[in-house]
Amino acid sequence: MKKLNxxxxxxxxxxxxxxxxxxxxxxxxxxTHIKFFSHTPAEDIEANNYTSVSTLNKETGEVVFSxxxxxxxFKKALMQKHYNSDKYLDTKxxxxxxxxxxxxxxxxxxLSKDGSYEAVVEGELTIHGVTKAIKEKGTLTxxxxxxxxxxxxxxxxxxxxxEFVKGKxxxxxxxxxxxxxxxEY
Amino acid sequence: MKTKNKKILRIIAIxxxxxxxxxxxxxxxxxxxxxxxxxxxxxxxxxxSNQIVSEYLSDMDAANQKYLSSDGESKILEISGIINNISExxxxxxxxLLKGNEDKAGVSATLISNTSISASSLKIGDSVKLKGVxxxxxxxxxxLELYExxxxxxxxxxxx
Numbered sequence: 001m002k003k004l005n006x007x008x009x010x011x012x013x014x015x016x017x018x019x020x021x022x023x024x025x026x027x028x029x030x031x032t033h034i035k036f037f038s039h040t041p042a043e044d045i046e047a048n049n050y051t052s053v054s055t056l057n058k059e060t061g062e063v064v065f066s067x068x069x070x071x072x073x074f075k076k077a078l079m080q081k082h083y084n085s086d087k088y089l090d091t092k093x094x095x096x097x098x099x100x101x102x103x104x105x106x107x108x109x110x111l112s113k114d115g116s117y118e119a120v121v122e123g124e125l126t127i128h129g130v131t132k133a134i135k136e137k138g139t140l141t142x143x144x145x146x147x148x149x150x151x152x153x154x155x156x157x158x159x160x161x162x163e164f165v166k167g168k169x170x171x172x173x174x175x176x177x178x179x180x181x182x183x184e185y
Numbered sequence: 186m187k188t189k190n191k192k193i194l195r196i197i198a199i200x201x202x203x204x205x206x207x208x209x210x211x212x213x214x215x216x217x218x219x220x221x222x223x224x225x226x227x228x229x230x231x232x233x234s235n236q237i238v239s240e241y242l243s244d245m246d247a248a249n250q251k252y253l254s255s256d257g258e259s260k261i262l263e264i265s266g267i268i269n270n271i272s273e274x275x276x277x278x279x280x281x282l283l284k285g286n287e288d289k290a291g292v293s294a295t296l297i298s299n300t301s302i303s304a305s306s307l308k309i310g311d312s313v314k315l316k317g318v319x320x321x322x323x324x325x326x327x328x329l330e331l332y333e334x335x336x337x338x339x340x341x342x343x344x345x
Contacts, residue, residue, distance in 0.1 A: 026330065030293070033275040050274040051295065051320055051336045055329050064328045068321035068336050070257050077220045084257030092255040095321045100328050182275065 026055045027147060027185035034067055034181050036155075038174040045079060045173060047072040054183040056147060061106025063121065063149065065099040065181065082164075089128055089162055098126045099181075101134065109140060116141045121151060127160040138181075147185040155179050221258050223318045223339040224297070234266030234283040234292040237335050241322040242289065252319050262337065264292050265314040268307060279304040282334065283313070290323040290332035294340040302342045315340045 032052040038045040051071035055064045069091040074080040084091045101123025103109075109117045119138045124131050138151030156176045157163060164170035230252075232240075241248045252260045266283030269291055274280050278298065284291025294315055296304055307313065317340030325332050 028329075028331065030280075031272065031274060048276070050276045050278070051293070051338065053326075053329060053331075053333055055331070064326075066326055066329055066333060070253065070259060070320040071336060071338065076216070077218045078215055080220070081256045081258070084255065086255050090255070091257060092249065092253045095249055095253060098328065184275075 025059045026057050029054045029056070029183040029185040031184045032065070032182060034065075034072075034179065036072070037178045037180070039178075040172055040174050042172040045074070047074045047080075047083065049073070052183075054149075054185070056149065056183075056185050058111060061103035061109075063099070063101050063103060063123075065183070067097040067099075069095055069097055088164060094127075094129045097128075098124075099134075100124050100126075103138075103140065109142075111142055111147060114143050119149070119151075125155070127155070128162050130160040132159055149183045149185070150181065152178060152180045221318075223261055224316065224341050226261050228263035228316055229260040231263045232265075234264055234335075235285050235288055237262065237264060237292060238288055238290045238323045241324060241335060242332075245322055245324050248322050252322065259319045261316065261318050263314060263316045263343065264294070264337065265312070266292060268309050268311045268313060271307060271309060279307075281307065281313070281315070281340075283315075284334070289325075291334050292337055293334040294337040296340050296342070300341050304342075307342075313342055315342045317341070 030053050032050065032054055034049040034052055036047050049067060049071040052065055052067045054066070055062075057063070069089055070084060072080070072083065074083065083089055086093065101121045103119040104122050105117075105120050109115075109119075117140045119140045120135070121138050122135045123133070125134045126132075134153070136151055136153040138149060141148050141150070154176050155178075157173075158175060164173060252262075254260070264283060267285060268281055269284035269286075270282040272280045272282075274295060279296045279300075281294045281296065282291050283294060294317055296315075315337070317337040320336040320338050321333075323333055323335045
């Protein structure tokens with residue numbers, strides 16, 4: 001079984017190498033979109049970030065996202081200020097968030113032809129300088145030799161030491177926000 | 186005596202009303218405060234893409250301290266450099282990478298929609314000067330195994 005896996009993954013590597021004609025095992029994407037969405041009875045808040053960099057290792061299924069935290073754009077300027085402030089995400093002290101994970105069922109994927117796979121992503125998420133283990137589901141799509149990844153998951157801000165204790169922001173920002181991640185490699 | 190009381194009451198009522206109106210408008214202003222207009226603001230620093238990258242690679246903490254602001258309204262930079270790559274992000278905005286051939290990292294600049302010089306007229310190898318707000322600095326990321334660029338947003342091209 002182990003031998004088969006080795007053969008399979010070597011084949012995948014070989015295929016991907018020829019398909020992408022790249023010497024490196026890592027696909028790099030700077031075409032990304034990270035959205036966060038917060039819903040409370042008071043208001044819905046959405047922020048978008050198109051400035052992240054991501055890599056996907058074609059051999060191991062390791063996926064990395066580096067997210068410039070000040071790259072989130074909010075509709076309202078005051079929200080953006082609250083979000084960045086040292087009372088909240090403190091983006092001056094922690095300018096980047098990071099996802100470092102592995103697609104655990106990656107060996108089942110065939111990147112050499114068009115297809116769509118449900119990926120199990122397991123690893124670590126670092127926000128606000130706090131690292132937590134995560135396990136989420138995502139989708140990996142291959143179309144015309146282009147690999148794209150997508151995932152939507154929830155983040156409980158208090159887990160990362162991000163909390164507004166009082167005032168308007170504490171009632172208007174959800175304790176758990178929905179994060180959507182998209183990358184085209 | 187009665188008229189005097191009435192007068193005082195009226196004054197109090199007027200003062201309270203004025204207070205509500207002023208307080209309310211301040212709240213409303215804060216809530217709907219417009220985003221900072223990066224392009225009408227003066228640049229805080231004028232640099233080349235090589236200079237800002239070197240500054241970040243030699244001491245990231247010092248550079249973050251210098252260029253990032255805690256409310257997210259970080260420094261406005263005017264950067265000149267050579268276009269190394271032109272791409273489009275998921276928001277449909279043109280992204281220019283300013284980077285010298287010898288440099289480890291460059292400046293990734295997301296343009297505004299209506300730039301003063303049409304983005305479609307730009308090509309790789311062109312020398313440009315642009316102004317925008319810094320979002321993050323350059324550094325080597327060991328998980329990505331590559332150098333990350335300085336991220337500049339809300340950019341307009343000032344001189345070609």
